Amino acid sequence: MAEYTLHCFAESGNAYKAALMLQLTGQDWVPVFVDFFHGQTRGQDWRDAVNEQGEVPVLEHAGEKLTQSALILDYLAERTGQAAYQIVDAHLAKTPFMVGGRLTIADLSLAGYVYMPEDTGLAVAEFGHIEAWKQRIQDMPGWKHPYDLMPNAAG
Numbered sequence: 001m002a003e004y005t006l007h008c009f010a011e012s013g014n015a016y017k018a019a020l021m022l023q024l025t026g027q028d029w030v031p032v033f034v035d036f037f038h039g040q041t042r043g044q045d046w047r048d049a050v051n052e053q054g055e056v057p058v059l060e061h062a063g064e065k066l067t068q069s070a071l072i073l074d075y076l077a078e079r080t081g082q083a084a085y086q087i088v089d090a091h092l093a094k095t096p097f098m099v100g101g102r103l104t105i106a107d108l109s110l111a112g113y114v115y116m117p118e119d120t121g122l123a124v125a126e127f128g129h130i131e132a133w134k135q136r137i138q139d140m141p142g143w144k145h146p147y148d149l150m151p152n153a154a155g
Helices: 013-024 044-049 069-080 084-092 105-114 128-138
Strands: 004-008 029-033 058-061 064-067
Touching: 004 013, 013 029, 013 069, 058 069, 064 069, 084 128, 105 128
Parallel strands: 004 029
Antiparallel strands: 004 058, 058 064
16 A cells, blocks of 8 residues: 555646655655546545545545645655755745746745745744745735735634
8 A cells, every 4th residue: 555645637737746746756655536527526425535625636644634735745845855945945045036036926836835834834934045035025016924815714
């Protein structure tokens, strides 16, 4: 039996991120096809057994079930020793944003990993270039913290 099980389907970019990380880090994993387009994730049986939210991907490991690709990638990074924050910090030592001198989609795709480190348990503050990059993003007109931009359970 594989160490990791990933509930996924090929047309999901978010599932691909998790599958690719599992593959590139040499993990013992197995994909489980989710028939998303024919409503499998909307069925109560699937929601009870896999994910009550009906989301894909879902990573099963050591009795835990994780959803959301960002959380899954952080979880895998902790367990596989991949030095993602060190790599990003070193890159940002040479450039103000991920792709040169201006904010791009690459920065936005990474921003979710660093504005809520309490969700991942990672101490991003130890990476000075990432902290400076976060500040540059916060200085953009219209920037808001995720908890201020979107509704949350606290109100």
